[in-house]
Amino acid sequence: IVLDVTADAQVFAANGLSPDSVDVVLMNPPFNDPGRHRGSPDQARRTAHVATEETLHAWVHAARRILRSNGVLTLIWRADGIADVLAALSRGFGSLSILPVHGEAGRPAIRVLVRAVKGGRAPTQLLPGLMLNDESRVPKNETMEILEGRAALPLVER
Template sequence: MTDPGAFTEDAFLGGQLRLRQPKSGHRAGHDAMLLAAATPARSGDRVVDLGAGVGAAGLAVAKRVAPIELVLVEIDAALAGFARDNAASNAIAADVIVLDVTSTADAFAAAGLAPDSVDVVLMNPPFNDPTRHRASPDRGRETAHVATVATLESWIHAARRILKSGGVLTLIWRADGLAEVLTTLARGFGSLAILPVHGDAATPAIRVLIRAIKGGRAPTQILAALMLKDESGVPNKQVREILTGKGNLPLAMA
């Protein structure tokens, strides 16, 4: 459980979004903003951020697309408390639910997330391979970053269950785990669009952003890669625009 006592207040989207988050443990950063910039929400959509943490990705989507019906789902009650406060301090309406993403359909329904009731799901599941990831002494950080064998399957199953037919799932995952993502998404999802994310042009991809449609049948697309840094080692123009809330990724244009 996260200690809510020590926290920082950090600016995102060029200061448009200010978030309190714990000093230690899992902290929101670039992955959350990239995920938000890849999420194709539209005004009026019901949007659910699974494993929301302090609410960074979901609140960033709400800043870009208004109004939406935003739901932030987080297992850690202290982080959920931060998410609730962050929504209020940024004047964003959000329903914050303390719930394990791997819970049963009945538990989701009792929390207001019935099957086939959501337009968009976004998620940044724990994705580090436990066989190659050195365990963190911080339990919150470990829970947020390290995947078990069933993590990906259970999170995607939860998204599939609550999404309407034709609903959209957007997720971020480590690039070397792409094969397992594609295998898991094959059950119930299609029309995939994949965006590789590289640290720079000289190194392999470190992340993949994926948009999938529940029941989609269109061919899979692999989009032009996103380079986080240019040749001089600074964030490139597209990344700077995303981080300052002035740009989106092609995945958001479904």
């Protein structure tokens, strides 16, 4: 199914995604900051990579609409935009688990993975960070196991 995430509920329903109909949404919305990222001259590529002020809210709204009560949304975003993620999820979601993802040891997180439950009420958890590379910039064993499907991301199931 190919849909515009900003389409109305009738378009989603016509494509088998009616309100309150799915258990899990995995989301990788465009998240590059337009102030720091030069978008492609190709409009489709720019739309796929560079976020607008409305991007995150539109994507979360679409997920909230199709998720069942207690359904799970998992998304990735820039670590420096965590406040925007929390604001977008504040309407309708709770039981957040936040996994900071660090590109290099000893450096700030570059991304966050966030797991949220529609209607969830459990306290938010900030999980220990996932370090992609060691001090030598070599991918860590844990990272390789996840990428190869031999291990799961350490996001908490509630």
